[in-house]
Amino acid sequence: MESGEIRGSEKKRRRRGFILAVTAVALLVIILAVVLGVTLSRxxxxxxxxxxxxxxKFKGYNCEHIWELFQQAYVNQDPCEVPPNAYDSLIAAAPLESSCNRLLFWSKTKDVVQDFSRKKDCFQTVEETLLGSVLNSLTxxxxxxxxxxxxxxxxxxxxCENNPPRSFWRRVSTAFGxxxxGNVTAMLNGSITTPFDTQSIFGSVEVKRFKSPRVKNMNVVLVIQKNSVTNCTNPSLQNLVMALDKGISYSCLEVFRSQIEKCGSDPEKPCGACW
Structure with missing residues (x-):
């Protein structure tokens, strides 16, 4: 075979290889696009x-209507420009009933609170209301x-401050507050230096909704562990006392997390015996 024929044959092979490579890349891009589209759709x-x-799971509600009202708050909106009042219609469709002596608030103690509340049917957290339940831990x-x-x-x-989940939780927490x-209970974290954070939802929203004489007592359960750095004399808790509406009494108990967990797992123990 002449050298010119060899060079021509090599060029054809390279061209075929290039075409096959381009085709393979194009197919890979198409497959990835389809997979991504299916994944996002799912x-x-x-x-x-x-x-x-x-x-x-909540009887007596039109869930399709609630879904539609929920979507109206944020669809076709800049995801950083959804204020809490965008959920007003949603809250109105599933209002929170007044509940004396049963509401349990929390700040930076989500795991222990939700575990305890699941096991003991004597308190209700915002995550156990209809709207709190359907959107708990979702984005x-x-x-x-x-x-x-x-x-x-x-x-x-x-x-950003007005993103959809953050605005929702501020709005539903307003309704929860x-x-x-009657008696209001809050579990706060005794393992941090500032158990009452004025910037938290509990400190910036819920506490401000407690009004005397409707709310009579604010009972803090300070969840501590062996090496906790905080007790009931913590200065931030004095800020909580100052933030309460005049006429609401205040108490604080330091309770080991292990005691709460053990009590929550004992069906024979009444809630009051847990702290």
Missing amino acids: GREGFKDTFMERCQ WCGKKGSNETLTTDCPGWLD DAAC
């Missing part, structure tokens, strides 16, 4: 499925020009 569908499944947002609910690429809790009456 994510959106899975979010609604979770919402509806949780909602339907969502919308975007301008779209009527879809997104579950990825949403702003984080601290990325308004529903409090």
Whole structure:
């Protein structure tokens, strides 16, 4: 074979190799796009499925209507420009009934509070209300020009003040605080230097909704562990006392987390015996 023929053959092989490589890359891009599209679609569908499944555990509510009102708060909106009052219609559709002596508030003690509340049917947290339950631990947002609910690429809790989940929890916590009456209990974290944080939802929203004479007592359960750095004399707790409406009495108990967990697991023990 002449050298020119060899060079021509090599060029053809290189050309075929190049075409095959380009084709393979194009197919890979198409496959990835399809997989990503299916994944995102399933994510959106899975979010609604979770919402509806949780909602339907509460009898007497039109869950499809509640879903529609929920979406109206944030779809086709800048995900950093959804204020708490965007959820007003949603809150009105599933109002929180006033509950005396049963509401349990918390700050930086979510795990121990929710574990205790699941095991003992004597307190109710905001996460056990209809709206708190359906959206507990979920992330969502919308975007301008779209009527879809997104579950990825949403702003984080601290990325902007008026992101959809943060505004929702501020709004539903306002309603939860308004529903409090009689004795109110709050579990605060005794393992940190500032158990009462004025910037937390408990400190910035819920406490401000407690009004005398409707609310009579604020009972703090300070959850401590062996090496806790805080006790009931902590200065931040004095800030809590100062923040309470005049006429609301205050008490604080230091209780070991292990005691709360053990008591919560004992069906024979009444709630009052846990601290």
